[in-house]
Amino acid sequence: SPNSLPHSTPFSIKSTNTHKNQKTFLNLSAPLPLLNKSIPKSYKLTFGFHFEFPHLLIFHNPPFFFNFKKMASIFQGVGTATTLSSSASFDSNKFHPSSRRSLSERKVSFLVVRSDAAKMNPGLNKIGGRADQLVTNAVATKPDTSAASTAASKSGHELLLFEALREGLEEEMERDSRVCIIGEDVGHYGGSYKVSKGLAPKYGDLRVLDTPIAENAFTGMGIGAAMMGLRPIIEGMNMGFLLLAFNQISNNCGMLHYTSGGQFKIPVVIRGPGGVGRQLGAEHSQRLESYFQSIPGIQMVACSTPYNAKGLMKAAIRSDNPVILFEHVLLYNLKETIPDEEYVLNLEEAEMVRPGEHVTILTYSRMRYHVMQAAKTLVNKGYDPEVIDIRSLKPFDLHMIGNSVKKTHRVLIVEECMRTGGIGASLTAAINENFQDFLDAPIVCLSSQDVPTPYAGTLEEWTVVQPPQIVAAVEQLCR
Amino acid sequence: MAIWLAGRRGASYCVKALISTTFRSSRSYTTAFASNGNSDSLFFCGNSSSAAVFGSQRFESTKARQQLDLLSSDDDEEQNQGVDFPGGRVAFTSEMSFLPESSEKRVQCYRVLDDNGYPLSSTQFKHVSKELAVKMYRGMVTLQTMDTTLYEAQRQGRLSFYVTSYGEEAINLASAAALGFDDLILPQYREAGVLLWRGFTLQEFVNQCLGNKNDYGKGRQMPIHYGSNKHNYFTVSSPIATQLPQAVGVAYSLKMDKKDACVVTYFGDGSTSEGDFHASLNFAAVMEVPVVFICRNNGWAISTPITEQFRSDGIVVKGQAYGIRSIRVDGNDALAIYNAVGVAREMAIKEQRPILIEALTYRVGHHSTSDDSTKYRPVDEIEHWKTARNPVSIFRKWVQRKGWWSDEEESEFRANVRKQVMDAIQVGEKIEKPPLADMFSDVYEEVPSNLMEQERLVRDTVKRHPQDYPTNIPL
Numbered sequence: 031s032p033n034s035l036p037h038s039t040p041f042s043i044k045s046t047n048t049h050k051n052q053k054t055f056l057n058l059s060a061p062l063p064l065l066n067k068s069i070p071k072s073y074k075l076t077f078g079f080h081f082e083f084p085h086l087l088i089f090h091n092p093p094f095f096f097n098f099k100k101m102a103s104i105f106q107g108v109g110t111a112t113t114l115s116s117s118a119s120f121d122s123n124k125f126h127p128s129s130r131r132s133l134s135e136r137k138v139s140f141l142v143v144r145s146d147a148a149k150m151n152p153g154l155n156k157i158g159g160r161a162d163q164l165v166t167n168a169v170a171t172k173p174d175t176s177a178a179s180t181a182a183s184k185s186g187h188e189l190l191l192f193e194a195l196r197e198g199l200e201e202e203m204e205r206d207s208r209v210c211i212i213g214e215d216v217g218h219y220g221g222s223y224k225v226s227k228g229l230a231p232k233y234g235d236l237r238v239l240d241t242p243i244a245e246n247a248f249t250g251m252g253i254g255a256a257m258m259g260l261r262p263i264i265e266g267m268n269m270g271f272l273l274l275a276f277n278q279i280s281n282n283c284g285m286l287h288y289t290s291g292g293q294f295k296i297p298v299v300i301r302g303p304g305g306v307g308r309q310l311g312a313e314h315s316q317r318l319e320s321y322f323q324s325i326p327g328i329q330m331v332a333c334s335t336p337y338n339a340k341g342l343m344k345a346a347i348r349s350d351n352p353v354i355l356f357e358h359v360l361l362y363n364l365k366e367t368i369p370d371e372e373y374v375l376n377l378e379e380a381e382m383v384r385p386g387e388h389v390t391i392l393t394y395s396r397m398r399y400h401v402m403q404a405a406k407t408l409v410n411k412g413y414d415p416e417v418i419d420i421r422s423l424k425p426f427d428l429h430m431i432g433n434s435v436k437k438t439h440r441v442l443i444v445e446e447c448m449r450t451g452g453i454g455a456s457l458t459a460a461i462n463e464n465f466q467d468f469l470d471a472p473i474v475c476l477s478s479q480d481v482p483t484p485y486a487g488t489l490e491e492w493t494v495v496q497p498p499q500i501v502a503a504v505e506q507l508c509r
Numbered sequence: 510m511a512i513w514l515a516g517r518r519g520a521s522y523c524v525k526a527l528i529s530t531t532f533r534s535s536r537s538y539t540t541a542f543a544s545n546g547n548s549d550s551l552f553f554c555g556n557s558s559s560a561a562v563f564g565s566q567r568f569e570s571t572k573a574r575q576q577l578d579l580l581s582s583d584d585d586e587e588q589n590q591g592v593d594f595p596g597g598r599v600a601f602t603s604e605m606s607f608l609p610e611s612s613e614k615r616v617q618c619y620r621v622l623d624d625n626g627y628p629l630s631s632t633q634f635k636h637v638s639k640e641l642a643v644k645m646y647r648g649m650v651t652l653q654t655m656d657t658t659l660y661e662a663q664r665q666g667r668l669s670f671y672v673t674s675y676g677e678e679a680i681n682l683a684s685a686a687a688l689g690f691d692d693l694i695l696p697q698y699r700e701a702g703v704l705l706w707r708g709f710t711l712q713e714f715v716n717q718c719l720g721n722k723n724d725y726g727k728g729r730q731m732p733i734h735y736g737s738n739k740h741n742y743f744t745v746s747s748p749i750a751t752q753l754p755q756a757v758g759v760a761y762s763l764k765m766d767k768k769d770a771c772v773v774t775y776f777g778d779g780s781t782s783e784g785d786f787h788a789s790l791n792f793a794a795v796m797e798v799p800v801v802f803i804c805r806n807n808g809w810a811i812s813t814p815i816t817e818q819f820r821s822d823g824i825v826v827k828g829q830a831y832g833i834r835s836i837r838v839d840g841n842d843a844l845a846i847y848n849a850v851g852v853a854r855e856m857a858i859k860e861q862r863p864i865l866i867e868a869l870t871y872r873v874g875h876h877s878t879s880d881d882s883t884k885y886r887p888v889d890e891i892e893h894w895k896t897a898r899n900p901v902s903i904f905r906k907w908v909q910r911k912g913w914w915s916d917e918e919e920s921e922f923r924a925n926v927r928k929q930v931m932d933a934i935q936v937g938e939k940i941e942k943p944p945l946a947d948m949f950s951d952v953y954e955e956v957p958s959n960l961m962e963q964e965r966l967v968r969d970t971v972k973r974h975p976q977d978y979p980t981n982i983p984l
Contacts, residue, residue, distance in 0.1 A: 210765070236765055242795055247788030250754025251761060254695070257743065258762040281748050282755070290736045290744035291727040292951040327952050350954040378957075425959050 186367040194336035194368060195225045195357070198343035199263065201372065203233055206261065209347055210237045212252050213265030222267045223303055223362050249275035249300070253282050257294040261347060269304030269356065270316035283352045284327030299346040300354045305396055305446055306494050307359035312482035315490075319356055319423050320452045330423040331377055332356040332394045336366040338421060341375030349377060356423070358396045380427035386416030389504050390434040392457060393444040394420045397495060401444050404500035413504055415442075423453055431457075432465055439470040440507050444495050449477045474503050616825050618837045618869055621844040624898060626906030634848045639913045645686050645843060646908050649678040649901045650919075651926050652702040655711060656874070658930040659718060663732075663878045667934060668718050672733045674699045676841070676873035679900035680805055682706055683846035684773070684868075688854060691770040693759050694742045695752040698733055699805065700775045707740040711926075715933040721940040727951070728943040750776060750783035753802070757789050760798035764861065771799040771857040773850075779810025781824050790831040793863035800863045801853045802833075805840065807872035812885040828865035840870030841900040844907070871898065944983045945971075 189197070203209045211226055217240040220227030230238035241248040245266060252262040266272040272279070279300065287295050306315040319330055329351050333339035339357070346353035383398065384405060393401045398419045405415050416434055420426060435441055441461055445454040454475040461473055476495040484490050591600040621634045628634070637645075656673040663671040674681055681702025688694075694703055701714065713725075717735050720728035725737055726744065736744025743759075746752065756774035763770055780786055781804065793800045804824045808815055821827060828835030834856065838849045846868060853864040871894040875882045882891065896902075908914040949964045950956055956964075971978045978984075 236761075239761070239796070242788070242791055244754075244784070244788030244792065246785055247754040247757070247792055250751060250785065250789075251758035251792060254752075254755030254758025254760075255762045256758075257755070258693070258759050260762045260765065262758075277748060278751060278754070282746055282751055286744060286746065287953075288951045289726060289730045289734065289746070290738075291725045291729065293725060293736060293738040294744060295954070329953070425957055 186369045188365060188367045189336060190362065191333075191336045191339050191357075191364045191366075192223050192225050192362040194340040194366075195333075195343050196227065196229070198340040198347075199226065200229060200232075202344055202347040203229065203237070206347075208259060209261045209263065210239065210255070211263045211265065212239045212241060212248050212255075213263075214241055214243055214248075214267050216240060216265050221265065223357075223359075225362075226265070245271050245274035246276075246278050249278040250282065252298050252300075253278060253286070253296055256296045256298045256352075257286065261297050261299075263299040263301060263347065266300070266302030268310075268314050268316075268359075269302045269318045270314055272300065272302060272318060273316070273321070275300075276321070279322065279328070279352075279354075280325045284325045288327060295350055296352045297350045298352045299343075300352065301343075301346075301357060303357045303359040303362070305356075305358040305360070306478070306483050306490060309485055309487050309490060310359065310483075311485050315483035317447045317452070317478075319354075320447045322354055323424050323453060323456060327352065328424065329353045329377055330356065331421055332358075332423055334358070334361060334395050334398045334419055334421070336364060337368045338375055338381060338419075340368060341373055342377065342421070344372075344374045345377045348374065353377065356395065360396055361399075378422045378425060378427055380421050380430040381419040382416075382430065383419050384415065384417040386414040386438070388414045388438055388508055389416065389440040389442055390431070390438045391415050391417045391442045391444060391500070391504070392420050392431060393417065394423065394453070395446065397444045397446050400495060400497050401500055404497035404504070407497065407501045408504055411501075411505070413508060415504060420457070426457060426460055428460060428464060431461065435461060435465045436468045439468055441469065441473045442500070442503055442507055443473065443475040443477075444500055445475070445477050446494060447477055448480045449475075450480050452477055471507055474507055476500060476503055610820070611822050615822050616837050618839050619845050619849055620839040620842050621848065622842050622903055622907055624903060626903050626910065628844075628907075634844055635851065637844065637847065639911070641686060642908050642911070643913050645682050645847070646901075646904055646914060647922065648682040648685075648702060648706050649843070649904065650922060651711075652678050652681060652705055653901055654923055654926040655701075655705075655714065655930050658927055658934075659715070660874075660878065662934055667938065668732055670732045670878055671718065672698055672877045673874035674701060676871045676894060676900065677805055677807060678702060679843040679846055679904065680803070680840045680868050680870060683843040684775075684803060684850045687847045687850035688773060689770060691741065691768070692854065693763075693770065693772045695756040695759065695772065695774040696735075696742065696745055697749060697752065697776050697780065697805075698745050698747070699777070701733065701735065703775075704735055704737065704740060704742050707742065709735070709737060709740055709742075710933075711929050712933045712936065713737075715930070715937040716940070719934075719937045719940075720942060721937055722943050723937075723940055724943070727947045729947070750780040750785040750789075752776070753780070753783075753785050753789035754792065756800050756802075757792045757796065757798060760793065760800040760863075761796060764796075764798050769858060771801055771854055773801045773803060773854075775803045775805060777810060778804065778806040778808070778815050778818055778824065779813065780804075781827065782818055787827075787831075790828065790833055790863070790865070794832040797861050798863060799857040799861055801850065801857050802828075802863060802865045803850070804865070804867045805870060806867050807840075807870045809872045809876070809882070809886070811876045811880060812882070814886075823867055823869070825865065825867040833863050833865045835865035835867065837867045837869065840868030841898055841903060843900060843904040870900070873899075942982045 199209075199211065203211075211229065213221070213226075215222055216226045217230040217235055217238050219240075220230070226238060241251070249264055249272070252264040255262050264275075266275070283296055283298060283300075304316060304318055306317075319332065322328065322330060329346075329349070331342050331346065331353060333342045333355065342355060346355050383402065391401050391405075398417070401415075401417050405417055408415050416438055418430060418434055420431070443454040443457055445452055445457075447453050447455075449455070454477050458473045458475050462469075476499060478493045478495065481493060483493055591598045619632075620629060621632045622628055652674060656671075656675060659668060659671050660673055662668045677699060681700055682705070685703040685706035690707065694700070696703065705714075713723075714735065716723040717726060717730075718732035720726075720730075720732070722728070726734065730736075730744070731747070734745040734747070736742060743752065743755070752774055753776060756772050760772040763772065776786065790802065793802070806815065806824055810818055815823075823837065825835045825837040836849055836853070839845045849866055853866055856862065857864050872882075873891060873895045905914065905919070909916075945967065946964065948967075949960045952960060968984070971984065
């Protein structure tokens with residue numbers, strides 16, 4: 031729970047509900063008593079929020095915060111927005127004195143900290159109107175399992191993610207004799223993460239080709255083969271090594287279909303494990319989606335479960351566009367039951383992991399699991415987050431994302447990329463551009479810091495967004 | 510007591526001293542010290558009897574060797590069967606010697622005709638029919654004339670950019686003539702002649718340079734970035750050497766399909782410095798794919814002469830380093846090129862192996878229309894190669910001597926081609942440019958929604974500012 035956040039987190043929220051039916055003052059500063067005049071300076075959070083003494087907080091849109099559990103009893107039967115807003119609103123002047131007493135009194139209240147813009151802000155009514163729904167739904171339990179990803183069929187089979195990838199590969203190689211695999215150690219060694227295990231004995235050394243160590247060369251080779259009609263799957267042993275193939279990917283893979291006037295197409299799949307692992311060192315913890323996202327002509331997808339791994343692999347192989355499939359080093363051993371029937375997923379679609387009402391959390395790959403863990407905590411606290419695994423990194427599924435934003439009006443992006451220039455940065459821009467009017471709060475983006483990943487396990491853990499930070503961000507966002 | 514090595518050679522001994530562990534020979538023996546330093550040589554060189562006195566710290570063996578094949582000492586052979594290491598068995602030697610960085614004699618260059626077009630007496634070459642020879646010659650003249658005319662057109666502002674192939678006409682046409690139509694070509698950018706041989710018309714060339722609607726590339730690329738899948742000629746991509754690994758991939762697909770065809774890829778001397786070159790040769794050798802690598806060593810990479818590009822004896826010696834059969838050919842000699850490429854192609858297909866051909870030539874023209882090569886090389890050098898060593902003239906002399914060509918035909922043909930090119934330019938300039946929609950199509954298989962949106966935004970902007978929109982690009 032956030033109360034027990036270690037000091038390394040930017041801030042912690044203390045909610046002290048010692049008195050029922052009374053107002054709780056929420057202390058938003060770091061663990062120091064509010065009455066203390068030496069109020070701590072503002073705390074910069076990893077996601078850039080600037081916190082000072084609460085009543086000085088200025089937001090562009092009034093965030094709405096209340097303690098759900100307590101409010102459920104108070105607002106039962108409160109229907110209209112106006113009532114809610116009137117009882118809820120109090121301006122900062124009033125706030126100030128109460129803040130001084132509040133710690134000792136431990137009152138329960140809900141706070142609306144408003145800027146000037148709040149006066150005519152129609153969002154307030156919206157907030158109020160939503161409160162009914164929020165109240166009634168807040169305590170209901172939402173299915174936490176990723177229902178979207180498991181099929182209804184009971185007769186599925188259980189396997190690990192890397193086996194799912196292999197199944198997808200094998201099915202496509204069986205179906206189309208033009209499909210081949212090119213990479214280092216993919217043949218008889220079976221791939222460094224065993225994704226192509228057993229395929230070389232089955233399909234031969236030529237179709238599952240071991241190459242010398244030259245990423246730019248074998249990526250170029252795959253492109254040449256693709257221009258001839260083959261459908262190669264180019265494996266980078268680690269995504270970071272594909273930086274060496276950047277020239278071929280950017281200048282040729284994404285471009286030749288265009289510059290040749292459509293005469294030559296490049297139906298390659300470029301895949302490999304990336305992301306921050308367990309003490310793999312900085313060079314093996316790269317998040318290449320940041321660098322590739324700008325290349326025109328390519329598509330990018332990120333798998334996160336065995337179900338979508340197999341489906342996306344098959345879709346990527348069948349697509350005539352060059353597709354980069356991002357896998358994560360730490361997700362290869364995830365277990366799931368997937369359907370026996372053949373299925374192919376849509377490359378451009380996002381996945382609704384957990385429908386909700388209060389906040390849209392957009393994530394992908396491994397961060398999905400951190401988000402879901404945080405979601406458990408959030409549900410216990412009475413929040414109802416909507417979690418979407420965006421899956422398609424280029425292009426973004428703005429349809430699903432947009433619908434979600436229109437519903438919840440708050441967005442939190444949780445990603446593993448660095449702060450600067452990552453997928454989150456682009457997604458923030460895209461949502462701001464397209465759904466500005468539907469946002470009640472600035473988009474919050476939780477990312478890794480702009481540092482090379484440290485080797486020390488403890489530090490490595492703190493470069494990656496952890497569930498408590500996600501919980502804190504949601505709580506902050508939903509104030 | 511010193512332990513002497515087996516394989517004594519008369520009075521000289523081979524001794525391994527415990528001086529530097531980096532100089533290990535493959536012989537497994539315990540380290541030994543020379544017991545005395547009178548006339549014993551520390552290390553034995555094939556040719557030397559001048560001994561270094563022990564303790565003088567000078568090693569005879571650091572002297573360069575004459576020939577590589579003197580390395581294996583004869584008397585060692587009966588005494589050892591070699592040692593096993595990953596990669597196979599290797600005979601060991603008691604002599605520590607370094608392979609010289611270059612051999613005394615450079616690799617020889619295969620040539621059929623001399624500078625005056627007379628066949629060298631000793632050269633064997635395949636008989637070339639009149640039809641083929643005349644077609645090759647006409648192709649070379651066409652290429653030269655097209656280059657001249659389009660270069661002038663660029664200078665007049667009718668084209669934005671152009672690259673000539675002066676000096677390399679023989680490489681272009683003769684190599685193309687030696688290939689089959691099913692052989693796939695991955696060019697660099699100075700191989701327009703190969704496409705010409707395959708039937709690309711002057712109008713098609715000009716259309717690409719002008720970027721009009723009839724360009725197969727839909728006007729998206731710079732001039733001279735030709736590409737035509739129906740001629741089996743892959744679209745030119747500007748970064749150098751990127752086509753080399755792709756060539757290996759194309760050959761890999763041929764190997765999978767077991768086709769009776771090979772891949773031919775061209776590149777310049779500058780490209781051999783790129784990592785892609787080395788990796789591609791290595792890949793091709795390891796994968797045993799039918800690729801013919803043709804290097805146009807024309808002496809210059811923009812302003813970088815080959816003395817600044819590499820220190821090896823050209824490119825042909827690099828082939829052996831990767832396990833590739835290689836040959837050096839006179840690139841200004843059309844018949845030599847024709848023969849060599851023909852044989853290379855046979856070997857590549859039959860034996861499923863890569864072949865490397867280094868064609869020595871000279872880049873008579875500037876690197877491109879953005880370059881003025883007189884800035885970095887003497888004008889008389891250019892003139893020399895343009896006149897005395899001109900591949901077109903050399904071949905012309907040979908063809909004319911055979912009675913297959915005449916001066917009248919020459920002037921008539923040249924005038925004819927020039928006129929054709931000028932007409933093609935005029936026709937091409939009248940053809941409209943590709944529409945705006947082509948800026949957004951073919952990025953993906955189907956235009957995705959974000960690109961449709963971006964196209965819409967562009968069109969909106971055009972509607973608001975119609976006077977700023979170029980008049981020759983249809984909406």
